Amino acid sequence: MKVGYLGPKATFTELAVKKVFERFEHVPYQTIPGCMDAVSNHDVELAVVPLENALEGSVNITLDYLTQVAELPIIGEITIPIKQHLMVHPQNAESWQDAEKIYSHSHAIAQCHKFLHKHFKGVPYESVSSTAAAAKMIMESPEQNAAAIANELAAKEYGATIVERSIHDFDYNHTRFIVLSEQNIDFQVLSGSSHYRTTLMVTLPSDQAGALHQVLSAFAWRKINLSKIESRPMKTGIGNYFFIIDLEMKLDDVLIPGAIAEMEALGCSVKLLGSYPAIMVDLD
Amino acid sequence: MKVGYLGPKATFTELAVKKVFERFEHVPYQTIPGCMDAVSNHDVELAVVPLENALEGSVNITLDYLTQVAELPIIGEITIPIKQHLMVHPQNAESWQDAEKIYSHSHAIAQCHKFLHKHFKGVPYESVSSTAAAAKMIMESPEQNAAAIANELAAKEYGATIVERSIHDFDYNHTRFIVLSEQNIDFQVLSGSSHYRTTLMVTLPSDQAGALHQVLSAFAWRKINLSKIESRPMKTGIGNYFFIIDLEMKLDDVLIPGAIAEMEALGCSVKLLGSYPAIMVDLD
Structure with missing residues (x-):
C-alpha cells in the first residue's frame, strides 16, 4: 500500500507517516493539493497532510481544498509533538556557539524565538x-559555521549533529495530521487507537x-462535546462563513444524526467529513 | 513614525503597509515574534502582522504570541486581496510557456495548483x-528559463515581467492583517474606515x-453578531482550549460589557484584545 505525504523527506509529516505506516511505501508530494489529488487519481491509497498548527504547510489550504475541491473522507488522525533541535555539521560541533548563521523554516525560527534571542x-x-x-x-557547506533548526529525523537523514535539544519556546507544541482515503481501510486496526472524533x-x-x-x-442539549470549532470564509464573498466542528465521539445511530437533522431543519447544510480514530504519537 | 512589518520587502505584508501607512517609515522584520517585540521595545510605534489566510507567515504564531507573550492591543485591521501573478525575467518574456522551473512560496504554489496543473x-x-x-x-539567473509566482509589488521591485495575471485557483482569496500598537494612535483617522470590530x-x-x-x-440574546470564532489549544496541555471571538461592532458601554460580565459569571476568563476600525484595501 502506498501512502502519500507532504514532503520533502525528513519533515514532520514524514515523522508522522513513519510512526504509523511503518511497513507501507511512502511517497512525498510537494504540495497539499497535489497530495490529495494523488488519492483522487488512485496513485496512492492514503494521504497524510497537516491540519492544525502545521510547520511545513498551511492548515487553510488543507481545509479549503478538502471541503471545496478534493472531497475525500477523513479516515484517521495523527497528532505528534513538535520538537525543534539545533544542529550543525559534525566538523562544527565544538564551535556551534560561534555559528554565524541560522537556517530553518520561518515558522520554526519563530517558534524558537526566545532561545535565539538569548543565545x-x-x-x-x-x-x-x-x-x-x-x-x-x-x-553541504561545512566550511561555513552555520546551524539549522530541524527535527530528529532530519539530523539522522543528513548526518547532522544535534548540539541543543528542544529549543522551542512552548513545551506544548503539536501538529495534527489527517489521513485521507477513499478505500475501506480500518485506521483503528492500523493505529491501535479507539479514541474517535467526528468532523462536520x-x-x-x-x-x-x-x-x-x-x-x-x-449539540449542547444532547451533551455532545465539541473539541474544536473554527469558522472559515467561503470562497464566494465577504461575510459568508462555514464552520468546521469536531465532536469528541464516534458517529452513532442516534445522537449525531439527530443533531444533523436538527441543524438541517434550521436551514443549515451539513456535511460529514469523517468519523475516525485519533492517535497521539510519542516520538521518544 | 515607524511601522514594523513581517518582511522581507515586496511581500503581501509590505503591500498592506504601503497602502495604509504610505508616509511612514517601514521597517521589515524576519519573524512575527520579532516584529511584535519591536513594538514592546519601542523600536517602532506600530507593527503589521498577518492574522488569517496568510501566505508569508503563520496565523497560529500571531495568535499564540499575541495572547501569551506580547500582549499588545490591536488598534486596526487591514484586509487585502491576494492576487498571484506569473512572472519571468524580461529576456524570457517571449518563451515563458517553455519555463523549465517554477519558484514560489509553498503556499502560493498550492494556491495556483489548477493553473500549474493545466499549463x-x-x-x-x-x-x-x-x-x-x-x-x-x-x-538573478536570466540564463535559466524559470518563472516565479509572486505579487505585483515583487515584479516592480525586482523588474520582472508579468506574463499571466491572477493565476490563483480561488477568486476570493484575502489576507487579514492586524495593526498592533501601545500608543494612542487613531486608526480610524489613518484608514478612513468607520467599520469596527472587537476581538475577545x-x-x-x-x-x-x-x-x-x-x-x-x-451574545445571541443581545443580538451581537459574531464574524469569526476559532478555538486554539492552550499551551498547557491537551483538551484545554481558548476561543478567539470577533464581534461585528465597536466596544460600547452596555452590550459588550454586559456580555463579558455574563461570561465571567459563568466562570470564564475574558480578555479584550482590541476594538478597532477594519479596512478592506483594493489593490487595483
Whole structure:
C-alpha cells in the first residue's frame, strides 16, 4: 500500500507517516493539493497532510481544498509533538556557539524565538522552504559555521549533529495530521487507537446574529462535546462563513444524526467529513 | 513614525503597509515574534502582522504570541486581496510557456495548483521562503528559463515581467492583517474606515459539553453578531482550549460589557484584545 505525504523527506509529516505506516511505501508530494489529488487519481491509497498548527504547510489550504475541491473522507488522525533541535555539521560541533548563521523554516525560527534571542542575539537567520532543507543546507557547506533548526529525523537523514535539544519556546507544541482515503481501510486496526472524533462542515443559512448559537444548541442539549470549532470564509464573498466542528465521539445511530437533522431543519447544510480514530504519537 | 512589518520587502505584508501607512517609515522584520517585540521595545510605534489566510507567515504564531507573550492591543485591521501573478525575467518574456522551473512560496504554489496543473504539467517547482524571494531569484539567473509566482509589488521591485495575471485557483482569496500598537494612535483617522470590530479571548472554565453554547448565549440574546470564532489549544496541555471571538461592532458601554460580565459569571476568563476600525484595501 502506498501512502502519500507532504514532503520533502525528513519533515514532520514524514515523522508522522513513519510512526504509523511503518511497513507501507511512502511517497512525498510537494504540495497539499497535489497530495490529495494523488488519492483522487488512485496513485496512492492514503494521504497524510497537516491540519492544525502545521510547520511545513498551511492548515487553510488543507481545509479549503478538502471541503471545496478534493472531497475525500477523513479516515484517521495523527497528532505528534513538535520538537525543534539545533544542529550543525559534525566538523562544527565544538564551535556551534560561534555559528554565524541560522537556517530553518520561518515558522520554526519563530517558534524558537526566545532561545535565539538569548543565545544568538544579532546572528542573522535565513528562512528556507522546510526544516529538512535547512539541515541539508548546513551539511553541504561545512566550511561555513552555520546551524539549522530541524527535527530528529532530519539530523539522522543528513548526518547532522544535534548540539541543543528542544529549543522551542512552548513545551506544548503539536501538529495534527489527517489521513485521507477513499478505500475501506480500518485506521483503528492500523493505529491501535479507539479514541474517535467526528468532523462536520456546517454552513449557516445566512449571516445572522445567533445562528451559530442555534447550531450549538443541537449539540449542547444532547451533551455532545465539541473539541474544536473554527469558522472559515467561503470562497464566494465577504461575510459568508462555514464552520468546521469536531465532536469528541464516534458517529452513532442516534445522537449525531439527530443533531444533523436538527441543524438541517434550521436551514443549515451539513456535511460529514469523517468519523475516525485519533492517535497521539510519542516520538521518544 | 515607524511601522514594523513581517518582511522581507515586496511581500503581501509590505503591500498592506504601503497602502495604509504610505508616509511612514517601514521597517521589515524576519519573524512575527520579532516584529511584535519591536513594538514592546519601542523600536517602532506600530507593527503589521498577518492574522488569517496568510501566505508569508503563520496565523497560529500571531495568535499564540499575541495572547501569551506580547500582549499588545490591536488598534486596526487591514484586509487585502491576494492576487498571484506569473512572472519571468524580461529576456524570457517571449518563451515563458517553455519555463523549465517554477519558484514560489509553498503556499502560493498550492494556491495556483489548477493553473500549474493545466499549463505546466510535469514542470518541477521549488519552494522558497517567500514569494518575493522567488521573484528575486529568477531575476538573478536570466540564463535559466524559470518563472516565479509572486505579487505585483515583487515584479516592480525586482523588474520582472508579468506574463499571466491572477493565476490563483480561488477568486476570493484575502489576507487579514492586524495593526498592533501601545500608543494612542487613531486608526480610524489613518484608514478612513468607520467599520469596527472587537476581538475577545475567552477561556472556558473546563472542557465541558455545552460550555461554549452558554458563552454564545451571552451574545445571541443581545443580538451581537459574531464574524469569526476559532478555538486554539492552550499551551498547557491537551483538551484545554481558548476561543478567539470577533464581534461585528465597536466596544460600547452596555452590550459588550454586559456580555463579558455574563461570561465571567459563568466562570470564564475574558480578555479584550482590541476594538478597532477594519479596512478592506483594493489593490487595483
